Amino acid sequence: MDKPATMSDVARMAGVHKATASRALNPMTSGQVNQATARRVLAAAKRLRYTPNTMARSLRTSRSMTIGVLIPDLTNPLFPPVIRGIESVLSPHGYTALIANTDNDEDLEAAGFEAMLARQVDGFILATGRREDRLVAAAHTRGLSVVLINRGTDRPLFPLVTGDDSAGIAAAVEHLFNLGHRRLAHLAGPSDMTTGFVRGRAFRQSVAAHGLDPVVVACDAYSVESGRLGMDALLDGPGARPTGMVAGNDLIAIGALHAIRAHALRCPEDVSVVGFNDMPFADEMQPPLTTIHVPHHEMGAEAARILLAELDGAPAAGKTVTLPLRLVVRGSTAPPP
Amino acid sequence: MDKPATMSDVARMAGVHKATASRALNPMTSGQVNQATARRVLAAAKRLRYTPNTMARSLRTSRSMTIGVLIPDLTNPLFPPVIRGIESVLSPHGYTALIANTDNDEDLEAAGFEAMLARQVDGFILATGRREDRLVAAAHTRGLSVVLINRGTDRPLFPLVTGDDSAGIAAAVEHLFNLGHRRLAHLAGPSDMTTGFVRGRAFRQSVAAHGLDPVVVACDAYSVESGRLGMDALLDGPGARPTGMVAGNDLIAIGALHAIRAHALRCPEDVSVVGFNDMPFADEMQPPLTTIHVPHHEMGAEAARILLAELDGAPAAGKTVTLPLRLVVRGSTAPPP
DNA sequence: CTGAAAGCGCTTACAG
DNA sequence: CTGAAAGCGCTTACAG
Secondary structure, three states, rough: OOOOOOOOHHHHHHHOOOOHHHHHOOOHHHHOOOOHHHHHHHHHHHHHOOOOOOHHHHHHHHOOOOEEEEEEEOOOOHHHHHHHHHHHHHHOOOOOEEEEEEEEEEEEEHHHHHHHHHOOOOEEEEEOOOOOOHHHHHHHOOOOOEEOOOOOOOOOOOOEEEOOOOOOOHHHHHHHHOOOOEEEEEOOOOOOHHHHHHHHHHHHHHHHOOOOOOOOEEOOOOOOOHHHHHHHHHHHOOOOOOOEEEEOHHHHHHHHHHHHHHHOOOOOOOOEEEEEOOOOOOOHHHOOEEEEOOOOOOOOOOOOHHHHHHHHHOOOOOOOOOEEEEEEEOOOOOOOO | OOOOOOHOOOOOOOHHOOHHHHHHHHHOOOOOOOOHHHHHHHHHHHHOOOOOHHHHHHHHHHOEEEEEEEOOOOOOOHHHHHHHHHHHHHHHOOOOEEEEEEOHHHHHHHHHHHHHHHHHOOEEEEEOOOOHHHHHHHHOOOOOOEEEEEOOOOOOOOOOOEEOOHHEEEEEEEHHHHHHHOOOOOHHHHHHHHHHHHHHHHHHHHHHHHHOOOEEEEEHHHHHHHHHHHHHHHHHHHOOOOOOEEOOOEEEEEEEOOOOHHHOOOOOOOOOEEEEEEOOOOEEEEEEEEEEEEOHHHHHHHHHHHHHHHHOOOOOOOEEEEEOEOOOOOOOOOOOO
8 A cells, every 4th residue: 555645745746835735725725826836736636646634634723523423322213314414414514423322321421422532523412411411511511512412401501402392292192182092101211311301291291281190101211122111011000001102212112012912902903102203114113103203314414503503603502493393193093992 | 611631731740751641641651651650640641631632643653543434324224233333343442433324326435435535544344335346446456454344346355244145045035935935036136236146146046946937126226115116017017926025135125015015915915025134123014024134233343353453464355254144034924825 | 926834742763 | 761852744824
């Protein structure tokens, strides 16, 4: 592998000083240099297949043109669209995303965060926020540029892009109520995350608003397994079996479907289930999942836009962007038995 | 945001030269420095919350500790596990993955590749190979370190980690044959990729080995839409309707299911379908998909291992690692009508 | 319009 | 065991 050409090589071939080469190569400064000279430099760069060394540039300018993105787990189908949304706006601006998974582990999260800091990222998009989040608090103290996505913190330290979870849950409850359901339950996500907390609260309120008694079971995690456990508890517990169930997210909903089957019950004939997120292929599920559609791509794009604006000097502080959600009715909901 | 501490700051606080601080902070060289001195440096680093500037280090050492990963599309559910597999071995070695999507667009692919080169990546993992691939050929000419994953090239220029596609297809055909199917078809992936080509060839051979006539329809892409179109063509075409179908991958299989339903046919009662990949949630599909399981996480991990070994000086050249696959029988296959 | 110089934050032969 | 110096590849005030 022959060494790639540097800017000095280009300058030498073009017969100019490397400072001039630098100016010619940078669109922002190429106006400062004689057109003919600039052309010579460009030609030399092309002939040498010159690729700028971004690390050297970053070291000099102290802008890495890199954004750190922290997510719980890339294999959770909701995140790939978020990531692609983020990249769809970063990329045209010359920024690159650096992605790390935390697996909901605080140590992994801190390690990933530090690694990004060491790589001199210019800002962060965090999909890992908890209501009381030490990392977020520390980032705020350090004066870092951060945008939260999906999950917020109780104290609004940074801009947050999220779905209108309350309206989403209300729509789900309304849908079940209109189908005739009167015994409604919620398999809530972890209450230390705003998503779990807000959706749970919205469920209680919506159900109570219909004069009904909300039943809520808290799940340990947004996972299929936790959903199954939660639904098991619900079906094995005392009290009348619920006929309509709103899940904290689609994964929990899938777990609930497993539990329903394991109890020799059918969805939607015996129990209706509504998910949350409308993750990819939710429409291919058995049964096709009625769920709340969240615009994940747009969510990522909007977070990136806010972050870029902030890096450009627009102070966004505690701004919250709430994206509208919509109920998608499919095969997992029906009138109660 | 107060400026983060540099190594000079740490050195000053510890009362040593920055060269000494550098040695003390690096586990590889900390043996060269007096224990007491080293402790002072470490303490100062901790007090100042010192984070090394990896760009500066990389510039000096010309190793970025970064690997470029090029994939077609992160939202294809097969890739997240591959990525996590890659990261599971990169991460303990201090490497980070830089991911770019190409959307099967040659220009985007070249742009992503160049951007990674500009970021001084130490090597590449490419899941975007075509049988004749200009980018791969160019990378070879330039003497870059590359490992191919899933898809190879006709001329073996780089190490390749792939599943045993031929055996996988043979198992699928065998399964359908044993169920009693005698009219077998294949919705093949694009033949300019080794996956499409190899699976198609294996299908023909396996079916012919049973003394049957293979029917093969080529799809334009590994997508739901292409699968639907292909299956439409098959069902609307002349000739007897196939009772057993092997899809080029799960996405094509899902598209085929759509076409089957649109023709008022049922799967598996009228047509059995076998997918390929066992993508996440394939078991939750309607019907649960019988498919060939590919160990995507391990595939990514193995590719990363080979690349790291090569970066450490182990020449791997055209080595191919073939991972065993296994048929997973679920609900989309049954005896023919 | 162009050049010479300094410096971003590190690492590493080279002396001592 | 430690320090002084050079240099990785850039960019950018400062002169001219």
